[in-house]
Structure formats: structure tokens, C-alpha cells
Amino acid sequence: MQIDRCLCFRTTFAELKAVAGATGAESIAALQEHVAFGHNCRLCHPYVRRMLRTGETVFREIVTEADEPGGDTGR
Numbered sequence: 001m002q003i004d005r006c007l008c009f010r011t012t013f014a015e016l017k018a019v020a021g022a023t024g025a026e027s028i029a030a031l032q033e034h035v036a037f038g039h040n041c042r043l044c045h046p047y048v049r050r051m052l053r054t055g056e057t058v059f060r061e062i063v064t065e066a067d068e069p070g071g072d073t074g075r
């Protein structure tokens with residue numbers, strides 16, 4: 001299964017990456033000031049954080065503990 005968007009808001013990680021690049025937003029909260037996503041189930045949050053760290057916009061595996069060693073930091 002390809003994971004490439006916030007399913008609740010239909011916002012792709014590629015769109016979010018473009019917004020991050022255009023605005024300098026470096027966190028979920030900062031991105032949410034510019035685009036609607038991630039306000040419902042929040043399952044997209046670990047993927048958005050990884051997109052912000054790595055630039056990846058399409059994922060094919062489930063996020064593991066290795067991706068979130070400190071847990072949800074609220075970013």
C-alpha cells in the first residue's frame with residue numbers, strides 16, 4: 001500500500017513538502033498555519049514528521065519505533 005497523503009483531508013505529502021519549502025515551516029503545527037491536514041485521526045503525523053526530516057513523500061512501510069524514538073514530541 002502506498003502512503004502518500006493525509007487521508008482525512010486528502011492533502012498529499014508532496015503538497016505539504018512544497019508548502020514547507022515555500023514557507024520555511026519545519027513542524028506539523030507550522031505547516032497547519034498554511035494548509036489544512038492532520039486535524040482528525042492524526043495517523044499521518046509520523047509520516048509528515050518523516051517527510052520533514054528526509055524529504056520523502058511516498059512511504060510503503062509502516063512507521064516503526066525507530067522512526068519515533070522519542071515518541072510524539074508535539075511538533
Ligand code: FES
Binds near residue numbers: 039043044
Ligand atoms: S490521516 Fe491525517 S488526520 Fe487522519
